[in-house]
Amino acid sequence: MTEDPTPRQKERGRRSGGRAGNQSRAGHAAIDQMPWRIPVNPDRPTEPLDAEGVQALHRGAMHILSEIGIEFLNPEALAILKQAGCRVDGERVRMDEDFVMEMLSHAPDSFTITPRNPDREIVIGGRHMVFVNVSSPPNAWDLERGKRTGDFETFKEFMKLTQYFNCIHIAGGYPVEPVDIHPSVRHLDCLYEKLTLTDKVVHAYSLGAERVEDVMEMTRLAAGLSHSEFEARPRMYTNINSVSPLKHDYPMLDGAMRLARRGQPVVVTPFTLAGAMAPVTMAGAVALSLAEGLAAIALLQYIKPGCPVAIGTFTSNVDMKSGAPAFGTPEYMRATQMTGQMARFYKLPLRSSGVCAANIPDGQAMWETSNSLWAAVQSGTNMVYHAAGWLEGGLIASPEKFVMDCEILQMIQRYFEEATFATTPEDIALDAIREVGPGGHYFGCQHTQDRYQTAFYSPFVSDWRNYEAWAADGGVWTPERAHRIYKQILAEFTPPLINEDHREDLYRFTAKRKQEGGAPTDF
């Protein structure tokens, strides 16, 4: 697998091309799911901070940036920031509020990303909210096989789930790390699969110049774009994390600068775990996170004013008994909401996550995930990472959890629909109320008949039957139902259309770069 795309892969690629005229293949039967859409969040965000609180967090972040400083472990970045007038002391950079705010004024508050299938274009910003698959767990877990190290076959399974579900908008990082592929060529194999198994927006890990350049080139080739077409608008993105507290490392900065220069979006997401890499107080952890995020964004806006960026939050807390990270906690929810307020203050799109500490897809997993997903809604998050499939604080990707999470994501999409709270005369339905009268029922009336097929959210993994009907049908608990759906999705999966010339170009580039040895692995 590490040498070049396998015969099966090549074969599938050709089959895809051969079916290029077949437009009916979108019909999936495993479940009856919602159509693709970019959800728009109509709710006023939940705002725990008053105006004074917003100012206090802003002043805190600015104090960190101007007085304490952030380390940039990248000589190029240091040189640029020095030229920009920042105070550079070794690797420590201090930047004043005026500079930071001027740089932020260049950043767009909203941008699009257009993948090889333009119908899958997404919007990051405003009231839009898009969902990203689980990214980066080293392990997988499912009901049949238990926990095991990530591999390429499992990676591909998750890519198929990512493509299948219309409520997943972005094929983010690797859903599991395929450790059976050598790190030097892993990005080549993974991106080839990602770009052919899905037609959604893809992501590049900022793990060295070669990887970043390869992924940009592969994204360009898969879409059949010229270099200038590629750079004319966002086509893919990267997400970088700071090394909290107060550090940005070499490869993350390098990748971010490479993308920014070519007009590709960068999401900057500090990972500030209160009590470990950040203050034990939530506002302190948020202030630290903001300072780290804004520092990198200021650098990128200086390099390429107006380049698309988003600020991420990954502020949670540890379990003070064990030091273990906790997710979906009350503190996590408030940190996400506070960061949302600050993102709007800085006019930046916001990324947060769908996360939990649970090890298996049980009740705990779902209350923690519900907490984090509703915090995403309440915070006005624009991009929800790990929205489906995450377990064990990000150490496990689970297909059952993926399927279960997609039920929640669909419910959020339905929750956003105006039909759930519209108050037109037809909605208030006085004529139907008069017609049915006291003690009657609404099943048969025309008002119901006209609407019953689309009136309510229709679930695909939830079982709404009564206990006896459920028990007579085997008494299957949710994870097992999700397991069956996941298997069925894989069994019937057909890859999306791809232009055969583009696929050939992509294949040749992948093979060539693998032959060359891929990327150095001494990072």
Add this chain to the structure above:
Amino acid sequence: MTEDPTPRQKERGRRSGGRAGNQSRAGHAAIDQMPWRIPVNPDRPTEPLDAEGVQALHRGAMHILSEIGIEFLNPEALAILKQAGCRVDGERVRMDEDFVMEMLSHAPDSFTITPRNPDREIVIGGRHMVFVNVSSPPNAWDLERGKRTGDFETFKEFMKLTQYFNCIHIAGGYPVEPVDIHPSVRHLDCLYEKLTLTDKVVHAYSLGAERVEDVMEMTRLAAGLSHSEFEARPRMYTNINSVSPLKHDYPMLDGAMRLARRGQPVVVTPFTLAGAMAPVTMAGAVALSLAEGLAAIALLQYIKPGCPVAIGTFTSNVDMKSGAPAFGTPEYMRATQMTGQMARFYKLPLRSSGVCAANIPDGQAMWETSNSLWAAVQSGTNMVYHAAGWLEGGLIASPEKFVMDCEILQMIQRYFEEATFATTPEDIALDAIREVGPGGHYFGCQHTQDRYQTAFYSPFVSDWRNYEAWAADGGVWTPERAHRIYKQILAEFTPPLINEDHREDLYRFTAKRKQEGGAPTDF
């Protein structure tokens, strides 16, 4: 069991009295839980309706009340409403907006209820939010015994859980219906247990004059109050449901009027299932629910101006494929939020619920319950019925679910604490950030040491260990962990203190009323 309290019960009552001086018994060891408190919700509610939408729902409800009318299947209520100037046509009553709004102007926007232990006094209204145990399922389910019909022993188990958890503020209806006790005396046995196994606010079912009067008398006796002391302030409450659409039945109205006359609170909760007993459109179902609720509240305010009342929402939707009721859906959430806006418009306290359609305490149960509990938070709900223990659309009470739900309730209580979003200089912690610097860690710094014990929510059923530690300890899923906690709580349960004279009075009254045959069962 149906003849009189059993020897074991009498014995326990005496033991309780004998320990009256023991103040240390509050220390429970099964779990480390939060102390008793009345949570205060600091969030601005989520408001899907704009001002026009609020007016549209108000006009809709008023039109239903004045033009379509509501049936009151109670001659006394009909006579009173006729006297009040309403248009009464047979059992159909039409009331004008002026009358309704004048009656609503008498209703308090907030009130207290004081049970026999005054430390357990609760507030219903304002930003306060209290949690009620699961009420009224006919069946119980647990991991060991599966689904079975409710009985008195199981009723007592749930009463112990209700008392044990500090996050449960009210011992509401029967957590399971004890069908092994004859309906004529069931309320006597149940209330004796409720009033001795708990010291929290209790509820009376409005199921006939005798039951209501018995429960008021038992509540009075258990607290050692004179009749005038009992009536001087709310001591217990009832919850009535309309028979949607557009009907209030005899016993519910009778009980409500009896309580109102004695200054005891009445919660009016229509059960409007969109597509079945209510329009298929959510705003229509909410308008119908509001009209039914306001009709009963207007009656009570005419009878006793200023009597404490609350409006409830139980608006959800059916599964249009099967007709089965669904709970915790996106539509349920919006209906709850809309009713919250209208409750504030009418200046009435709001009741909603913690509900799900799931049959067992799995992932589906928890995402549906999370949806309904967060909708309660977002709607500004003051009283959350069924907040712990509900399954199968209310047909099952489960102790595992009870324990799991209490984890969410505690997280909501923590989420409300200002510490999670405070922005004082100590919270923003610039000194700690400077001290730790880039690449350091916060575990050891003084700022953390001063706060780590109370910095974060501490769970009791969630397992935050990593997969390997969790697996090495048996790999126990959440329902099984909850089952063990429930068993441990029962094993170590000690009833709350009760004044022995009051308990004797209560016991004698209960025995006498049972000897008299209790209440008629021809309702």
